[in-house]
Amino acid sequence: MPDTATPIDKRPLVLLTPAFIAITALVVIPMSFILVYSFYENVDLAVDRVAFQFGNWQALFSDNYYHSAIWKTLRISVVVTVLAAVLGYLPAYFIAMTTFRHKWLLLLLLILPFWVSFIIRTLSWIHILGNQGALNGLFLWLGLTDEPLQMMFSEFSVMVGLIHVFLPYMILNIYVSLEGIDRNLEPAARTLGATPWQAFREVTLPLSLPGLAAGSLLVFVLTGGSYVTPLILGGPSDFLFGNLIYDAVVTELNWPMGATLSFTLLVLLGSVVILYSRFMGLNQLSKAFG
Amino acid sequence: MARVELKQITKSFGILKAVHESDVVFEEGSFTTLLGPSGCGKTTILRMVSGLERPTGGDILIGGKRINDVPIHKRNLGLVFQNYALFPHRTIAENIAFGLKYRGVNKADAAQKVTEALDIVRLPGVEDRYPSQLSGGQQQRIAMARAIVIEPDVLLLDEPLSALDANLREEMRVELKSIQHRIGVTTIFVTHDQSEALAMSDKIIVMSDGRVEQVGAPAEVYNNPASVFVANFLGASNIVDVDVKGRGADTVTLDVPHFGAITLHADRATNLGDATRGKLVMRAEKLHLADGASPEGTVSTRGVVEAVDYQGQLARYFVRIGETRFQAMNMIDGVPFAEGAEVSVVLNPDDCSVLANEA
Numbered sequence: 207m208p209d210t211a212t213p214i215d216k217r218p219l220v221l222l223t224p225a226f227i228a229i230t231a232l233v234v235i236p237m238s239f240i241l242v243y244s245f246y247e248n249v250d251l252a253v254d255r256v257a258f259q260f261g262n263w264q265a266l267f268s269d270n271y272y273h274s275a276i277w278k279t280l281r282i283s284v285v286v287t288v289l290a291a292v293l294g295y296l297p298a299y300f301i302a303m304t305t306f307r308h309k310w311l312l313l314l315l316l317i318l319p320f321w322v323s324f325i326i327r328t329l330s331w332i333h334i335l336g337n338q339g340a341l342n343g344l345f346l347w348l349g350l351t352d353e354p355l356q357m358m359f360s361e362f363s364v365m366v367g368l369i370h371v372f373l374p375y376m377i378l379n380i381y382v383s384l385e386g387i388d389r390n391l392e393p394a395a396r397t398l399g400a401t402p403w404q405a406f407r408e409v410t411l412p413l414s415l416p417g418l419a420a421g422s423l424l425v426f427v428l429t430g431g432s433y434v435t436p437l438i439l440g441g442p443s444d445f446l447f448g449n450l451i452y453d454a455v456v457t458e459l460n461w462p463m464g465a466t467l468s469f470t471l472l473v474l475l476g477s478v479v480i481l482y483s484r485f486m487g488l489n490q491l492s493k494a495f496g
Numbered sequence: 497m498a499r500v501e502l503k504q505i506t507k508s509f510g511i512l513k514a515v516h517e518s519d520v521v522f523e524e525g526s527f528t529t530l531l532g533p534s535g536c537g538k539t540t541i542l543r544m545v546s547g548l549e550r551p552t553g554g555d556i557l558i559g560g561k562r563i564n565d566v567p568i569h570k571r572n573l574g575l576v577f578q579n580y581a582l583f584p585h586r587t588i589a590e591n592i593a594f595g596l597k598y599r600g601v602n603k604a605d606a607a608q609k610v611t612e613a614l615d616i617v618r619l620p621g622v623e624d625r626y627p628s629q630l631s632g633g634q635q636q637r638i639a640m641a642r643a644i645v646i647e648p649d650v651l652l653l654d655e656p657l658s659a660l661d662a663n664l665r666e667e668m669r670v671e672l673k674s675i676q677h678r679i680g681v682t683t684i685f686v687t688h689d690q691s692e693a694l695a696m697s698d699k700i701i702v703m704s705d706g707r708v709e710q711v712g713a714p715a716e717v718y719n720n721p722a723s724v725f726v727a728n729f730l731g732a733s734n735i736v737d738v739d740v741k742g743r744g745a746d747t748v749t750l751d752v753p754h755f756g757a758i759t760l761h762a763d764r765a766t767n768l769g770d771a772t773r774g775k776l777v778m779r780a781e782k783l784h785l786a787d788g789a790s791p792e793g794t795v796s797t798r799g800v801v802e803a804v805d806y807q808g809q810l811a812r813y814f815v816r817i818g819e820t821r822f823q824a825m826n827m828i829d830g831v832p833f834a835e836g837a838e839v840s841v842v843l844n845p846d847d848c849s850v851l852a853n854e855a
């Protein structure tokens with residue numbers, strides 16, 4: 207047959223293949239196993255029976271315990287994300303706008319914490335927020351209080367720990383999009399009559415939204431999936447959805463239930479990512495820049 | 497519209513003194529150009545007028561009022577940046593109307609003014625596009641429209657044409673000047689391009705190393721450079737040491753090496769003062785090469801063409817006369833002179849100027 211049709215360009219396919227293989231082997235196949243496992247039946251500790259039954263899913267949908275864990279995880283993720291965005295914007299703005307010659311040093315400082323184990327960084331809060339911790343010591347010494355304040359092993363300490371661990375991701379994302387903004391835009395707005403705050407709100411803030419959005423999504427998803435921080439810094443009732451999975455798999459040795467919960471978390475966080483990029487779309491935002 | 501006056505203004509960045517004590521006046525309604533090589537402090541002066549930079553010393557007066565301490569957003573100036581600095585997330589209409597909303601202009605009036613501004617810059621109908629959808633020259637016009645729509649007291653233009661290609665640049669040069677003429681706003685224009693400065697300005701301020709070298713109308717700066725720097729910066733010049741042989745009522749007679757005695761009108765010797773030695777400035781484009789013997793009644797000498805830089809309708813010749821190398825820019829009439837050709841070098845005294853030796 208004569209070659210009349212334009213030949214299909216194979217290069218995109220070739221370039222995408224490694225990613226497809228990796229995602230299939232490392233995500234799709236394992237998650238399929240987990241989905242299949244969620245239909246098995248747990249007979250005794252660590253003893254599962256191969257089956258196709260909906261007992262685990264029924265438990266998930268009917269038990270309020272799971273529902274409240276989902277709502278709680280959602281609530282804490284939102285609060286942590288919002289606080290991280292607010293707390294992260296200032297340092298990101300400072301690093302991006304500073305005329306300090308050795309900016310790389312500031313960025314290095316941001317990455318420095320990653321050299322210390324995340325567990326150790328989390329544990330360090332006990333020395334700060336604990337009954338004998340630095341803050342209570344200070345409050346007692348200043349006479350602000352007679353009794354140590356109960357700050358550790360609460361929802362508060364969990365949020366503090368989560369913000370602490372995830373803040374660098376937020377700062378880096380915001381920093382990158384601030385760094386990409388033309389330095390003359392704010393001065394341009396100023397000469398046209400905007401006060402410094404108005405110039406920031408009208409120009410810099412909207413132009414840094416892509417970074418803010420990306421950082422927020424990242425922090426939200428990371429918080430939604432975390433379980434070590436609540437384990438270390440939380441009290442008995444300060445668990446996230448991830449802790450339920452941990453309990454099911456490690457403590458109760460009930461793998462089918464653990465699989466059910468894992469798949470649920472994946473679907474929940476996956477939907478957030480999809481909805482987010484669909485409506486607040488990262489690519490949507492980038493359109494404004496041509 | 498207002499007169500701008502800088503009094504003993506200085507600016508230091510750490511140990512670097514970017515602008516030395518300078519007194520500069522920008523007359524009301526005039527088009528004044530700050531001209532100088534890269535790094536001489538032109539942008540710094542503009543930024544001080546706009547308020548983006550604080551002077552280290554001295555005063556800035558706009559319309560007679562000292563504005564050193566007036567914040568940027570209250571100065572009512574239109575600043576056009578070298579890279580235009582249009583807001584990429586706003587449409588063209590929103591860009592142009594940006595300054596209007598801080599001036600309490602209502603929506604309907606703003607839309608009307610945006611349309612008018614787009615007419616002035618001859619780019620109607622692009623209200624709903626985004627800056628990235630316009631070409632460089634069009635973006636430049638929008639930047640201009642955004643600056644003039646607020647009816648600024650002073651329009652500040654920082655190399656607004658330097659990002660455009662050569663043809664568009666000449667077109668926009670005429671356009672810009674005519675816009676300025678129509679609205680009559682006091683304009684401070686920054687450039688390092690001498691032909692831009694000569695073509696557009698009412699007054700040129702030549703700067704070098706943070707100092708004002710000369711202030712004057714284009715013809716004045718071109719014809720009577722006050723220093724060797726100015727002579728060289730505004731086009732190529734041949735500069736030779738000369739002795740003053742005599743002075744008439746309104747003439748000066750000079751002894752020029754190789755060429756002999758020439759007599760200049762006193763107008764062309766204003767920068768000589770009472771000096772007995774001076775520097776004669778011969779513009780490369782005013783030195784004419786001719787075939788064969790020197791024409792009668794001209795000041796001329798013999799030279800050898802050493803190199804030819806062919807530029808289409810023009811040629812730049814490097815001619816050796818004795819020990820000195822001269823530059824001559826001539827229109828090509830027929831065939832250009834070849835390397836090694838023996839030529840007459842003809843000088844018209846009326847085209848020369850002389851300045852005191854120490855300048």
Ligand SMILES: Nc1ncnc2c1ncn2[C@@H]1O[C@H](COP(=O)(O)OP(=O)(O)OP(=O)(O)O)[C@@H](O)[C@H]1O
Nearest residue numbers: 509512514532533534535536537538539540541688
């Ligand atoms: N914010 C700053 N910090 C330190 N030095 C500066 C700063 N701004 C300008 N300078 C220095 O001041 C001098 C004058 O700079 P300026 O930008 O005014 O030059 P210019 O005449 O506009 O040059 P160009 O034609 O290249 O734009 C330069 O040596 C420059 O390096």
Ligand SMILES: [Mg+2]
Nearest residue numbers: 538539540654
């Ligand atoms: Mg400059």
